Amino acid sequence: MATLTWPPYTKRSLPKGGAVTAVVRAAFDAVGRDVRVRYRPWNRAIALAKAESTGVVAYYPGYHCNHRPDAGFLRSYVIGMRPLGLAKRANAAFSWTSLADLEGFRIGTVVGYANTRTFDRKVAAEELWTIESHSDRRNLHKLIEGRLDYAVIDKHVxxxxxxxxxxxxPHRDEVVMDDTLLGRMPLFVCFRNSPRGKALRSAFNDGLTQVPYKDIMAGRIARLSAKGAE
Incomplete structure (x- = not known):
């Protein structure tokens, strides 16, 4: 299987490979299957899963499986939910309840990341002022420096x-997540649409029903994100 580096969800150096990888391993372990995971940049991870010659049969975590519509990836059962919201400076004197409230504010996004459909539609219609960066980390720096008003980011990330x-x-008390979330988005494992992919998806889904995947995910995220964690 292939995934990206996206802590605390996935990262080679984290215990169990991150919170999502821990769920993936637990589900396959429940049905007696071992898992080998390759960590690659996101687009490369998808390409590995698409090509049958690589030996990779799936990628994760996607909140849809249409990143390569021509490949027809098959999504698993939901393996978790990601809370997507807007970070802002702790001393900010503004908040939002509807997307219209965000008009005129500088909003940081990450290149290549999809957000909620309604948010992305307003961006496409040029109703929201978005500024792209190449990482969540960079957007947090820009937020702290006062170069952004908001940054779209997963709460756990x-x-x-x-x-x-x-x-x-040193600046962790200077940034907060706004109380209003953009949404809670499901996460899936995306299997190649092939006989082997279908068989492994079936095995994975069976295993997922046998493990407390929500508790595994929540516990891993809490431990990995604790103050002072390495």
Missing amino acids: MTYLLNTDPELR
């Missing part, structure tokens, strides 16, 4: 970065 990144930790 934000907490992990603020508590573990050496350059961000």
Whole structure:
């Protein structure tokens, strides 16, 4: 299987490979299957799963499996939910309840990341002012420096970065997540649409029903994102 580096969800150096990888391993372990995981940049991970010659049959975590529509990837059962929201400076005197409230604010996004459909539609219609960066980490720096008003980010990713990144930790009390979330988005494993892919998806889904995957995910995220965690 292939995945990206996206802590606390996935990262080679984390215990069990991260919270999502821990769920993937537990589900396959429940049905007696071993898992080998390759960590690659996101687009490369998808390409590995698409090509039958690589031996990779799936990629994760996707909140849909249409990253390569021509490949027809098959999604698994839901393996978790990601809380997507807007980070802002702790002393900010503004908040939002509807997307219209965000008009005129500088909003940081990450190149290549999809957000909620309604948010992305407003961006495409040029109703929201977005500024792209190449990483969540960079957006948090820009937020702290006052170069952004908001940054679109997963709540758990934000907490992990603020508590573990050496350059961000001194500023972790300067950033908060706005109370209003953009949404809670499901995460899936995306299997190649082939006989082997279908068989492994069936085995994975069976295993997922046998393990407390929500508890595994929540426990791993809590431990990995704790203040002072390495």
